[in-house]
Amino acid sequence: MTLTAPAGGIPAPPATPIVQTTGLRKTYGLGGPNPVEVLHGVDLEAYAGEFVALIGQSGSGKSTLLNILGALDTPTSGRVLIDGVDIEKLDSNGLAELRGQKIGFVFQFHYLLDEFTCLENALMPVTIRKGAPDPADTDYAKRLLARVGLESQLNKRPGQMSGGQQQRNAIVRALVNKPKLVLADEPTGNLDSRSGAEVFALMREIAHETGVAFIMVTHDDRLARAADRALRIEDGLMHDAQLGVG
Amino acid sequence: MRFEAKLAYRHLVSGGGQTLLTVAAVAIAVTVIIFINTLITGVQQRILKDLLGQLAHINIKAPNPAPKTLSDVMSKTEAPSGNAPFFSTDRQKQVQQRNDIENWQATEKNLAQFPGVRVVASAVRGNAFLIAGSKRLGITVSGADPISEEKIVGLQANMIAGNWLGIGPEDVVIGWRLAEEAGVQLGDRVRLESSQGVSAIYRVAGIFDTGNNNVDLSQAFMTLRSAQSLFAMKQDVSVIQLKLNDPFQANIISDQIVATMPYKVDSWMREQAFIVNAFQSQDSTRLMICAFALLASAFGIASVLIVSVIQKSKQIGILKSMGAKDRQILIVFTLEGLGIALVGCLLGCLIGYGLLKLLEGIPQAARFGKVDKLFTIIYDPAIFGGACAAAIIATLLASWLPAQRAARMNPVDVIRGG
Numbered sequence: 001m002t003l004t005a006p007a008g009g010i011p012a013p014p015a016t017p018i019v020q021t022t023g024l025r026k027t028y029g030l031g032g033p034n035p036v037e038v039l040h041g042v043d044l045e046a047y048a049g050e051f052v053a054l055i056g057q058s059g060s061g062k063s064t065l066l067n068i069l070g071a072l073d074t075p076t077s078g079r080v081l082i083d084g085v086d087i088e089k090l091d092s093n094g095l096a097e098l099r100g101q102k103i104g105f106v107f108q109f110h111y112l113l114d115e116f117t118c119l120e121n122a123l124m125p126v127t128i129r130k131g132a133p134d135p136a137d138t139d140y141a142k143r144l145l146a147r148v149g150l151e152s153q154l155n156k157r158p159g160q161m162s163g164g165q166q167q168r169n170a171i172v173r174a175l176v177n178k179p180k181l182v183l184a185d186e187p188t189g190n191l192d193s194r195s196g197a198e199v200f201a202l203m204r205e206i207a208h209e210t211g212v213a214f215i216m217v218t219h220d221d222r223l224a225r226a227a228d229r230a231l232r233i234e235d236g237l238m239h240d241a242q243l244g245v246g
Numbered sequence: 247m248r249f250e251a252k253l254a255y256r257h258l259v260s261g262g263g264q265t266l267l268t269v270a271a272v273a274i275a276v277t278v279i280i281f282i283n284t285l286i287t288g289v290q291q292r293i294l295k296d297l298l299g300q301l302a303h304i305n306i307k308a309p310n311p312a313p314k315t316l317s318d319v320m321s322k323t324e325a326p327s328g329n330a331p332f333f334s335t336d337r338q339k340q341v342q343q344r345n346d347i348e349n350w351q352a353t354e355k356n357l358a359q360f361p362g363v364r365v366v367a368s369a370v371r372g373n374a375f376l377i378a379g380s381k382r383l384g385i386t387v388s389g390a391d392p393i394s395e396e397k398i399v400g401l402q403a404n405m406i407a408g409n410w411l412g413i414g415p416e417d418v419v420i421g422w423r424l425a426e427e428a429g430v431q432l433g434d435r436v437r438l439e440s441s442q443g444v445s446a447i448y449r450v451a452g453i454f455d456t457g458n459n460n461v462d463l464s465q466a467f468m469t470l471r472s473a474q475s476l477f478a479m480k481q482d483v484s485v486i487q488l489k490l491n492d493p494f495q496a497n498i499i500s501d502q503i504v505a506t507m508p509y510k511v512d513s514w515m516r517e518q519a520f521i522v523n524a525f526q527s528q529d530s531t532r533l534m535i536c537a538f539a540l541l542a543s544a545f546g547i548a549s550v551l552i553v554s555v556i557q558k559s560k561q562i563g564i565l566k567s568m569g570a571k572d573r574q575i576l577i578v579f580t581l582e583g584l585g586i587a588l589v590g591c592l593l594g595c596l597i598g599y600g601l602l603k604l605l606e607g608i609p610q611a612a613r614f615g616k617v618d619k620l621f622t623i624i625y626d627p628a629i630f631g632g633a634c635a636a637a638i639i640a641t642l643l644a645s646w647l648p649a650q651r652a653a654r655m656n657p658v659d660v661i662r663g664g
């Protein structure tokens with residue numbers, strides 16, 4: 001696998017961002033008795049090969065933002081461009097296709113399918129998109145699984161793997177379709193600090209190796225500091241995070 | 247499709263008890279439908295065979311002349327009332343009022359042209375006494391060409407002694423109960439005395455057992471010529487009998503015949519209306535049982551699938567986040583319904599077949615060395631196929647709602663749930 005990171009460690013941003021939002025607003029309970037606006041106009045850009053950490057208080061709207069970026073949810077107003085496509089213009093099938101081709105998700109819980117093995121789970125997005133993976137896909141999935149240290153777990157069910165292994169399996173699944181954007185919502189939140197750190201390191205390395213734009217929500221300032229860039233959501237707005245060293 | 251089929255298959259396999267429960271629900275419904283329908287069809291066929299085996303589907307007679315008063319009829323009857331227990335005034339009336347069909351050969355040809363008519367056979371029918379020793383028994387005598395009459399009454403298979411096809415002008419064939427009652431055996435001679443007062447001696451050339459008490463006790467058969475002379479009828483016949491391809495067309499066809507011929511046409515369905523009514527209520531009973539079996543199984547399957555969809559809501563959400571479309575999720579759960587239906591049908595057919603085989607093995611009490619089966623079982627592919635088709639449709643309908651629910655699930659809601 002090739003690294004896209006230049007010598008400086010931080011890749012130079014390409015001309016067009018993979019994901020770009022302008023004036024993003026999200027109101028819950030719209031039309032109800034007490035609507036709550038969670039996002040008050042978020043502007044955000046993320047570029048290929050960039051690893052961005054997203055921090056903020058609990059309830060500040062991190063998951064809300066991530067779901068919108070991942071075309072799982074729609075904003076109340078504002079624009080979301082994913083790889084140049086305005087998601088507002090897509091119907092539910094178009095959104096599903098966009099998710100399948102351009103986006104990978106990692107959640108706090110692995111959400112692997114119990115009925116399938118490690119390799120089958122890793123290949124699930126390809127299976128959904130094509131019906132069945134072809135040898136090249138299987139080959140790629142195996143290489144990614146080997147990259148995260150799961151080469152000996154290919155035929156295990158999720159229930160037979162450790163929490164860290166499950167989450168690494170889920171990371172491979174998020175990458176197997178060669179997406180442009182990977183969104184991770186507290187992917188280490190459910191792991192102990194050791195395997196959490198391992199999983200984080202892997203994600204960051206793979207993000208750089210594969211050149212995806214990687215946005216990770218975390219509560220852990222140490223992890224956020226290790227990202228290429230850290231953003232903080234506060235009062236429904238996006239700020240560059242000021243993280244003290246150490 | 248391969249993704250949907252694979253996921254549906256894995257769901258079913260890992261579903262374990264839930265899957266077994268739904269498959270069992272389909273299997274039981276299919277078994278019940280096959281069993282009930284085969285049994286009732288068998289019973290009806292048996293009744294039809296026993297009843298219609300000796301009966302024409304349609305009888306054509308010359309119309310009755312103007313009715314006569316009872317006293318008029320009584321005065322002309324010479325039958326000694328003491329020995330004739332079953333003499334009804336109606337029967338006397340028929341006996342007394344001769345209404346023969348002349349030129350019956352031409353009428354037979356006409357009748358054979360009607361669509362749905364399988365057999366046409368003319369006969370002389372009349373009442374007579376069988377006299378053996380001191381016994382004097384009232385019977386109905388049919389005289390016809392044995393070859394064509396056989397196609398109406400199917401006697402040959404029921405002969406327990408002697409012969410029916412190929413009898414001569416001196417011969418008579420009677421039922422075993424009549425033989426027993428009269429105390430006569432094969433080869434014995436009996437005297438028959440017709441209501442026209444003609445009397446002659448006949449040889450008992452055959453004894454039959456139709457299983458129908460009435461027929462076995464009171465019917466006798468002879469050649470057309472013999473009966474024509476016994477009843478003093480010259481060349482005429484008294485009835486033209488028809489067998490149809492479908493006995494249940496009897497009313498329709500008899501109405502068509504009435505419209506074209508100046509005869510009295512009787513359909514077995516009107517004469518034996520109670521049988522037809524019994525069949526109809528059997529049919530509605532079986533329909534109800536089948537409908538309830540399907541309904542119960544469909545509700546069972548729907549509730550199990552709804553639970554399974556709710557259990558899998560996280561998985562459905564994650565699949566959608568990976569690009570699965572609503573339609574794909576819909577197909578997954580519909581395929582699960584289809585899989586359940588197909589396995590359930592296969593199982594139901596096997597169980598149904600096995601049960602019927604068991605039932606078929608039960609023998610009926612033997613009579614005259616003929617061992618009969620208690621149940622008439624016909625393995626009708628239409629019943630098996632119909633049961634499966636009904637179960638598949640019911641199961642697909644039952645899985646429709648859960649599948650819709652799964653397809654409409656919003657991934658954000660379920661993933662947020664944690």
Ligand SMILES: Nc1ncnc2c1ncn2[C@@H]1O[C@H](COP(=O)(O)OP(=O)(O)OP(=O)(O)O)[C@@H](O)[C@H]1O
Pocket residue numbers: 028029036038056057058059060061062063064065
């Ligand atoms: N479906 C919803 N309806 C109404 N309010 C909602 C809904 N989803 C989220 N919220 C509210 O929106 C706000 C932001 O929620 P969100 O889950 O985005 O926060 P978060 O930053 O991810 O928090 P955490 O760190 O605890 O995961 C919260 O106040 C939450 O109560």
Ligand SMILES: [Mg+2]
Pocket residue numbers: 062063064185
């Ligand atoms: Mg959150």
